[in-house]
Amino acid sequence: MKSVFIHSDEFAKFKVSKDWPWLTERSEVTYKRCKALELLDREWIKVVKPKSATTEDLYTYHTEEYIELLKQADQGIFEESMLRYGLGTLECPVAKGVFAYHRLAAGATLAGTDLLLQSEADIAFSPTGGFHHAGPDFASGFCYINDVNIGLKKMLSRGKRILYVDIDAHHGDLVQEAFYDDPNVLKISFHESGKTLFPWKTGFETEIGKGKGKGYNINFPLPENTGDDEFLWAFERILPPVAEAFKPDIICAVIGVDIIFSDPMTHLQLTNNAFTKAVKMINHAAPKLLALGSGGYVLDNIERSWTLAWAAMNDLEPKEEDAVTFGGMFWGDGLSSLVDRPYFLPDDIRKKTTKEVKRIYRYIKKTIFPILGIRV
Numbered sequence: 027m028k029s030v031f032i033h034s035d036e037f038a039k040f041k042v043s044k045d046w047p048w049l050t051e052r053s054e055v056t057y058k059r060c061k062a063l064e065l066l067d068r069e070w071i072k073v074v075k076p077k078s079a080t081t082e083d084l085y086t087y088h089t090e091e092y093i094e095l096l097k098q099a100d101q102g103i104f105e106e107s108m109l110r111y112g113l114g115t116l117e118c119p120v121a122k123g124v125f126a127y128h129r130l131a132a133g134a135t136l137a138g139t140d141l142l143l144q145s146e147a148d149i150a151f152s153p154t155g156g157f158h159h160a161g162p163d164f165a166s167g168f169c170y171i172n173d174v175n176i177g178l179k180k181m182l183s184r185g186k187r188i189l190y191v192d193i194d195a196h197h198g199d200l201v202q203e204a205f206y207d208d209p210n211v212l213k214i215s216f217h218e219s220g221k222t223l224f225p226w227k228t229g230f231e232t233e234i235g236k237g238k239g240k241g242y243n244i245n246f247p248l249p250e251n252t253g254d255d256e257f258l259w260a261f262e263r264i265l266p267p268v269a270e271a272f273k274p275d276i277i278c279a280v281i282g283v284d285i286i287f288s289d290p291m292t293h294l295q296l297t298n299n300a301f302t303k304a305v306k307m308i309n310h311a312a313p314k315l316l317a318l319g320s321g322g323y324v325l326d327n328i329e330r331s332w333t334l335a336w337a338a339m340n341d342l343e344p345k346e347e348d349a350v351t352f353g354g355m356f357w358g359d360g361l362s363s364l365v366d367r368p369y370f371l372p373d374d375i376r377k378k379t380t381k382e383v384k385r386i387y388r389y390i391k392k393t394i395f396p397i398l399g400i401r402v
Contacts, residue, residue: 027070027148027149027340028070028072028146028147028148028149029068029070029071029072029147029148029149029150029151029339029340030071030072030073030074030137030138030141030146030147030149030150030151031057031060031066031071031072031073031074031151031336032073032074032075032076032134032137032138032150032151032152032153033053033054033057033073033074033075033152033153034053034075034076034130034134034154035054036126036127036130037050037051037052037053037054037127037130037131037154038050038051038053038054039123040123040124040126040127041121042119042121042124046119047168047291047323048168048323049322049323049325049328050127050154051325052153052154052319052322052325052328052332053152053153053154053319055325055328055329056153056319056328056329056332056333056336057073057153059329059330059333059364060333060336060337063333063337063361065333065336065337065340065342068340068342070340071340074137074141076130076133076134076136076137076152077130077133077137078126078129078130078132078133079129079130079132079133079136079171079173079176081093083132083133083136083176084129084132084171084176086176086179086180087162087172087175087176087179087204088160088162088163088171088172089162089163091163092111092162092163092164095108095111095113096113096124096125096128096170096171097125099113099114099120099121099124099125100122100123100124100125100126101122102120102121102122103120104120108120110164111163111164111165112161112164112165112166113164113165113170115165117165117166117167117168118165118166118167118168118169118170124170125170128157128170128171128173129171130154131152131154131155131157131171131173132171132173132176134152134154134155134173135152135155135173135174135176135177135316135318136173136176136177136180137150137152138150138151138152138155138177138316139177139180139181139316140180142276142314142315142316143180143181143184143186147314148314148315149309149312149314149315149317149339149340150315150316150317151317151318151335151336151339152316152317152318152319153319153328153332154319155173155174155280155318155319155320156173156174156192156194156280156281156282156318156319156320156321157169157170157171157172157173157174157320158172158174158192158194158196158198158199158200158201158280158320159172159196159198159199159200159225160172160200161200161203166200166225167196167224167225168321169200172200172201172204173318174190174198174201174278174280174318175200175201175204175205177278177316178190178201178204178205178211178278181275181276181278182208182210182211186210186274186275186276187210187211187212187272187273187274187275187276188210188211188212188274188275188276188277188278189212189214189268189269189272189274189276189277189278189311189312190205190211190212190213190214190277190278190279190280191214191215191265191277191278191279191280191308192213192214192215192216192217192279192280192282192320193216193217193261193279193280193281193282193285193301193304194217194280194281194282194284194285194320194321195217195218195223195282195284195285195289195291195292195294195321196217196218196223196224196225196282196284196292196321197215197217197220197225197228197229197245197247198213198215198217198280199225199228199229201213202215202228202229202233202243202245203228205239206235206236206239206243207235207236207237207238207239208238208239208242209235209238209239209242211239211242212242212243212244212268212272212274213235213242213243213244214244214246214264214265214268215229215244215245215246216246216248216257216260216261216264217229217245217246217247217248218247218248218250218252218285218292218293218294219247219248219249219250220247221247221249222249222250222293223250223292223293229245229247230245230247231245231246231247231386231389231390232389233245234393234394240397241394241397241398242398244264244268244390244394246260246264246386246387246390247386248260248294248379248383249378249379249382249383250293250294251293251294251295251371251375251378251379252294252295252296252379252383253295253296253300253369253371253376253379254296254297254299254300254369255376256376256379256380256383257285257294257296257300257304257383258300258303258304259380259383260383260386260387261304261307262307263387263402264387264390265304265307265308265311266307266311267395267400267402268398268400269311269312270311271398271399271400272398274312274313275313275314276312276313276314276315276316277308277311277312277313277314277315277316278316278318279305279308279312279315279316279317279318280318280319280320281301281304281305281308281317281318281319281320281332281335282319282320282321282322283298283301283319283321283322283324283327283328283331283332284321284322284323285301286298286301286322286324286327286331286366287369288324288327289322289323289324289327290323290324291321291323295369295371296369297365297366297367297368297369298327298330298331298334298364298365298366299365299366299368301331301334301335302331302334302335302338302343302365305317305334305335305338305339306338309338309339315339317335317339319332330364330365330366331364333361333364334361334364334365337361342361343361
């Protein structure tokens with residue numbers, strides 16, 4: 027196994043304001059915690075510093091006109107006409123260095139993509155990535171450049187079959203839109219329902235793809251207050267059989283940590299215990315894995331959960347009998363100290379979410395599984 031952690035000190039230097047929810051330190055804190063716990067000190071692991079994506083790379087998905095506007099925004103110059111392109115809003119402000127930041131993020135995703143395609147890595151993780159809301163000519167939801175779609179298009183150009191798995195709390199709407207009719211990109215998105223969360227109008231279970239891509243788009247809109255047990259019950263019934271039936275060459279996973287109960291932007295009630303188990307299942311199903319960070323609006327959640335994810339990808343998490351060497355069981359000083367305490371939900375809430383989760387699963391099982399040749 028060859029594994030790559032993609033990181034640049036430049037990411038944390040970009041600042042808009044202390045009140046902007048997007049935390050540009052996400053890569054830095056994850057890298058530092060992984061390094062402190064010696065999770066980067068293995069012979070099969072290397073740290074790669076990315077280069078910015080080229081203009082030609084960006085044009086594979088974005089329009090030339092939009093990229094020119096981003097270059098202008100990079101100077102901190104705002105014009106009212108930019109609002110038509112989603113620039114200058116509270117979510118996607120115009121700020122000095124904004125294009126450089128997102129261009130480097132896209133370069134990080136492409137670095138991981140290239141290493142996988144060249145068989146120089148089996149696993150690549152870029153914490154600053156997964157900007158799944160950016161459109162060809164607009165910014166949305168903190169996303170200015172859609173690094174995911176640029177990376178997926180490169181994989182497709184090399185003839186790869188890709189399983190895209192998104193567990194960010196927000197639906198990966200523009201990834202779905204870009205490949206909605208493409209049977210070579212099978213998309214699975216677990217997210218909070220658009221009934222209660224941005225982007226509101228997409229991500230429902232009835233959106234199953236079209237044309238040749240019909241059946242290759244699976245949405246699992248989780249009801250608000252979904253907890254660990256309900257999420258894992260559904261995830262383990264969807265991902266393994268779909269991955270086995272589809273047989274991807276690469277899995278691209280967007281592993282946002284805004285699904286965690288303490289995140290202020292969402293209404294799900296998961297802990298990073300369920301998050302880590304989901305990452306393990308993704309990793310187990312992946313011949314090759316490109317993992318991208320995406321959302322998360324509490325720095326402590328980001329640091330702890332993505333460190334656990336990196337450990338899980340590399341099978342470095344302590345076994346129960348060895349946990350004492352990592353600082354003790356439960357909540358000591360090592361890896362086990364990164365784990366969330368159990369988060370208990372009232373029975374009436376769990377019954378309500380369980381009912382809805384099972385309803386959605388039955389729909390997917392009836393509607394999509396036959397198309398994919400899955401028998402359950």
